[in-house]
Amino acid sequence: GAGVSQSPSNKVTEKGKDVELRCDPISGHTALYWYRQSLGQGLEFLIYFQGNSAPDKSGLPSDRFSAERTGGSVSTLTIQRTQQEDSAVYLCASSLEGVAADTQYFGPGTRLTVL
Amino acid sequence: SQKIEQNSEALNIQEGKTATLTCNYTNYSPAYLQWYRQDPGRGPVFLLLIRENEKEKRKERLKVTFDTTLKQSLFHITASQPADSATYLCALDGGTSYDKVIFGPGTSLSVIP
Numbered sequence: 001g002a003g004v005s006q007s008p009s010n011k012v013t014e015k016g017k018d019v020e021l022r023c024d025p026i027s028g029h030t031a032l033y034w035y036r037q038s039l040g041q042g043l044e045f046l047i048y049f050q051g052n053s054a055p056d057k058s059g060l061p062s063d064r065f066s067a068e069r070t071g072g073s074v075s076t077l078t079i080q081r082t083q084q085e086d087s088a089v090y091l092c093a094s095s096l097e098g099v100a101a102d103t104q105y106f107g108p109g110t111r112l113t114v115l
Numbered sequence: 116s117q118k119i120e121q122n123s124e125a126l127n128i129q130e131g132k133t134a135t136l137t138c139n140y141t142n143y144s145p146a147y148l149q150w151y152r153q154d155p156g157r158g159p160v161f162l163l164l165i166r167e168n169e170k171e172k173r174k175e176r177l178k179v180t181f182d183t184t185l186k187q188s189l190f191h192i193t194a195s196q197p198a199d200s201a202t203y204l205c206a207l208d209g210g211t212s213y214d215k216v217i218f219g220p221g222t223s224l225s226v227i228p
Contacts, residue, residue: 004158033215040220041220043159043204100147100208101146104161106157106160107158108156108158
């Protein structure tokens with residue numbers, strides 16, 4: 001594909017509901033990353049996939065957060081029982097191999113608002 | 116734990132001047148340091164990477180320095196233009212496939228015509 005795409009671009013939900021955020025990486029990229037960015041804050045690492053495996057889940061804030069990747073391509077980040085503190089922009093990035101110094105290509109993000 | 120600091124205040128400079136952004140880090144020895152640009156409502160875009168054994172890297176109007184003794188990187192934009200207005204993020208890369216890239220909070224730059 002031309003670039004990393006994410007959907008939806010905006011999501012407003014009520015506290016306690018579950019949400020699913022989708023990421024389509026650049027075709028052929030084996031590594032995929034999820035980050036969270038709160039207003040005025042840096043990017044907070046959430047999870048990293050190499051193919052369909054997630055060798056590093058250390059950034060997931062709680063067990064309400066989970067992610068999967070299928071077919072070495074599309075990834076879904078799921079937040080269960082959303083809380084107001086989950087409100088942020090969720091960014092997805094992909095890179096060719098996920099090795100050191102690999103350039104990460106970011107999607108436009110999904111802005112999540114939990115009311 | 117690792118900590119990255121960038122200019123805490125937004126930077127406003129006059130068009131044509133050189134903008135200098137600072138990235139300081141502690142408790143880390145990165146093999147690489149990267150700079151990204153982020154525009155409002157968009158994801159970061161990679162600009163430059165500098166290795167720990169490189170002192171300086173240039174790309175068009177951009178120049179990055181990396182001082183591993185001071186644990187600091189400086190990012191310069193020469194002959195700045197209003198189109199350079201954005202948030203600039205530095206990121207540390209440990210250099211192995213096990214290291215995740217750690218991003219700083221970013222510095223907002225405004226170039227005034």
